[in-house]
Amino acid sequence: MPETSDPAAKLNSALSRRFGEAVEIDGRIDGLAVLADMAARGSCRAFRDEPVDQGLIRLLAATALSSPAKSDLQQRDIIAIEDAGLRERIDALSGGGWLEGAPAFLVFCGNNRRQRQLHEWRGHPFANDHLDAFFNAAVDAAIALSAFVTAAEAVGLGCCPVSQIRNHPDKVSSLLGLPDHVFPVAGVAFGWPEEAPPVAPRLPLKVTLHTDRFNEADLREQVEMYDMRREALMPYGKQRAIDRFGEARRYGWSEDKARQYAEEQRTDFGAFVRKKSFLLD
């Protein structure tokens, strides 16, 4: 995508590639440059060999923690990983390579522990030890993570969310000293990008944006068209699990994702969350 200083043009170009259709843009509205950066984002895996200033990381974390939180309960924490050895151990537990070359790394955690502590301190019973307690903390952490990515990319950093830190949640949790009712949601590796990451095509809005009622008419056809669009714009470098499934002649998003989740992934996550003393009733 050519760089342009016209935000409406940049936004139009990003969304057309992203969704395979033009999205109406009223060029008179404020803030189009922000939308253009958000729409043109991509996960960054190649960083310049240059540190990210600690003060900037703190500023971005504070901005992220200004994002909405369910009922103002603020059930999320950020852990900045500065120790190089710790970072290596987390990387190894995440399958290796996700943090390689990224100058900075944060872990976003859900925290329902603080809420329970408030009840102890204020002498009021905690009446909500069920799925919602876990769910709200996870959602709060995800909201902050998303805001962090937007803020970091707004100052020119590149980001890569790393959910693989949950591959061995128990071990990562021990390394970070997470107590009961605190759990990792995802990490974000970031730094100054070597180059702007590509805009990954997404499912068409016809599939993901509904009016009044959920509608999956034509879903299969839409996914097939998306597979083809994606193959043309951003083909997969290699096929997964060829040993098991053979080499596919056409290899689109749906084939890649169905192969990915045909393998067991994080089957121990529920046991970990329960070990963190969450009831998930």
Place this chain on the structure above:
Amino acid sequence: MPETSDPAAKLNSALSRRFGEAVEIDGRIDGLAVLADMAARGSCRAFRDEPVDQGLIRLLAATALSSPAKSDLQQRDIIAIEDAGLRERIDALSGGGWLEGAPAFLVFCGNNRRQRQLHEWRGHPFANDHLDAFFNAAVDAAIALSAFVTAAEAVGLGCCPVSQIRNHPDKVSSLLGLPDHVFPVAGVAFGWPEEAPPVAPRLPLKVTLHTDRFNEADLREQVEMYDMRREALMPYGKQRAIDRFGEARRYGWSEDKARQYAEEQRTDFGAFVRKKSFLLD
């Protein structure tokens, strides 16, 4: 907070109020205006009587759906509520009043159904019917919700996330026609704000931003100081559950939150999610 056109000053003012401490800002970095808007945000409940253009809503939804998604699985959908009767029914099920006066309303849903459909269509077994399936979809929806709020506020809209749509998840789900493995995470009510909402003070960064290891030294003292700071800057208009707990002389955040969750809330959410055919093992 006085309006200012200097983004560093606006950012500094917002973060000082938010966290009760100065956060270092290097005035030379790009993007400070974006950070300032994000840091100075607040939930908006008073809107001008003016519609939000459908094209703008679509543009903002497309921008939100450009945000990161776990493993590119895109396990989230947005439902735009346009029908006035439907909207009233959702509002009534949410306790009433959350959507009142807000010209526009979206519901953000987690969707793990599409992933399972891919497996059927591609003929590969789905090997991950456990907690992670629900968790990843919830997180994907929350990431998109957060990006939507940032994008909408960047163009000048005011937003109020509405998690209360899960007060009666089963009924809301029926109204929206959500099939198995699709569930509401939260709504966002939005419109053109009457005035800039206040910046709500948040827990100090000492509590929510950690280095290398989770650290809750001094947590209780920090929360007590926060309670006082909050009472000074943004006192609660009324105390909760005076019938049950009496009238408190000091009424800070910790007292409000401990009273709030001393009442059962959404105890049926787990049963709803299981009825949507999720195993949460």
